[in-house]
Amino acid sequence: MPLNILVTGANGYIGSHVTIELLDAGHNVIGLDNLSNSHKSSLTQVEALTSKSVIQNEADITDRDSLERVFAMNKIDAVVHCAGLKAVGESQEQGERYHNVNVKGTRNLLDIMEKFGVKKIVFSSSATVYGRQKEMPIKETAVLPEKADSNYGQNKIDIEKMLMAKNQADNQWRVFILRYFNPIGAHQSGDVGESPKGRANNLLPAILEVVAGKRAHLDIYTGYSTASGTGERDYIHISDLARGHLRAIEQMQKTKGVHIYNLGTGQPYSVIEVVSSFEMVTGVKIVTRNKGPRSGDVDSCYADPSKANKELNWTAKYSLTDMIRDLWNWYQKHPDGYDSDHDSDTTDS
Ligand code: NAD
Numbered sequence: 001m002p003l004n005i006l007v008t009g010a011n012g013y014i015g016s017h018v019t020i021e022l023l024d025a026g027h028n029v030i031g032l033d034n035l036s037n038s039h040k041s042s043l044t045q046v047e048a049l050t051s052k053s054v055i056q057n058e059a060d061i062t063d064r065d066s067l068e069r070v071f072a073m074n075k076i077d078a079v080v081h082c083a084g085l086k087a088v089g090e091s092q093e094q095g096e097r098y099h100n101v102n103v104k105g106t107r108n109l110l111d112i113m114e115k116f117g118v119k120k121i122v123f124s125s126s127a128t129v130y131g132r133q134k135e136m137p138i139k140e141t142a143v144l145p146e147k148a149d150s151n152y153g154q155n156k157i158d159i160e161k162m163l164m165a166k167n168q169a170d171n172q173w174r175v176f177i178l179r180y181f182n183p184i185g186a187h188q189s190g191d192v193g194e195s196p197k198g199r200a201n202n203l204l205p206a207i208l209e210v211v212a213g214k215r216a217h218l219d220i221y222t223g224y225s226t227a228s229g230t231g232e233r234d235y236i237h238i239s240d241l242a243r244g245h246l247r248a249i250e251q252m253q254k255t256k257g258v259h260i261y262n263l264g265t266g267q268p269y270s271v272i273e274v275v276s277s278f279e280m281v282t283g284v285k286i287v288t289r290n291k292g293p294r295s296g297d298v299d300s301c302y303a304d305p306s307k308a309n310k311e312l313n314w315t316a317k318y319s320l321t322d323m324i325r326d327l328w329n330w331y332q333k334h335p336d337g338y339d340s341d342h343d344s345d346t347t348d349s
């Protein structure tokens, strides 16, 4: 049965890909975004690709009135909550802003959901909640640190606790917490992808900035306790990640309670492997420079995805080569991201 699903942060990198999966599966999507880190045209592309329309709301999760209007105007069955601020470094400088948007914004959302009797939520959490773990791969049962390494990580831990408390107070709440590992790549069409505003911090966007001549070289952070001395991560194709949300929404119709899932492939890659894979797939040489370790970075972080494999009937199917191929396709079609699509984002939003 088609559901009406509110996707917060629908214009963003993850929200736009989740929207594609939900629409393709026959659900209706109500989008909500304040466009602080995204573009209107991301959903225009999604609509063109799926031949479906999305009800778009320019609203801010920190503004209860605007949130309430969205719930009053639309019948909503469940929420996929992707809206938020996500730059780890920035969260250290702007702790209050991050708490306000991520934690208080989520509290607003939960309050309004309750008011309208909507008690089903899928939440975008992060592997960052695990902090430094000794055991790899990481299982969902790993004990989380008392205090996270960053304000951003702390926000995610606090929100997870808030969601669990909701269910404890009222067992009608169905909560699916998805802990993402490192999503990369773009939709296979090459028309929907990652297009953040501002300078890139993550590895693949940084590589693309080297390709574009926006930076002279890629800094490779080294000095970690791994075979190559560079960090090891569990990169996952954005479309695999997005499909995990669809499976969570489907499972949620059948299962009560709080459920936590890792979304990763279970396969770690070093920075060296990612760069050489990028060079092999694209034929473009990346100029690199070795640097010391980046503050706050963990050496290695990869998932045990077996719980999601089993309970959500979900498995990541794309390889690192696929991820880079689709990223490259997106980059070639939209070298400046959605900025090159000449929409009216900056003038009328
Ligand atoms: P994104 O910045 O592309 O998307 C977030 C969206 O939220 C943006 O469209 C932004 O405009 C919107 N937004 C921000 N503040 C808002 C507010 N106050 N009200 C309404 N909308 C607001 O980032 P993303 O990569 O798509 O991340 C989505 C979620 O997934 C975030 O919660 C992020 O923390 C989480 N996450 C991302 C990654 C990753 O590597 N991309 C990894 C783990 C978890």
Ligand code: WQD
Pocket: 086, 088, 125, 126, 127, 128, 181, 182, 201, 202, 203, 204, 206, 218, 219, 220, 221, 230, 231, 232, 233, 271, 294, 297
């Ligand atoms: C990947 C690897 C770096 C940039 C961050 C957040 C995490 C999550 C995803 C939201 C690491 C190395 C990177 C560069 C490099 N986001 N690197 N040169 O650090 O795993 O996770 O994004 O939840 O919370 O912390 O991702 O892409 O920044 O780094 O050598 O210029 O690439 O050391 O090993 P990370 P990343």
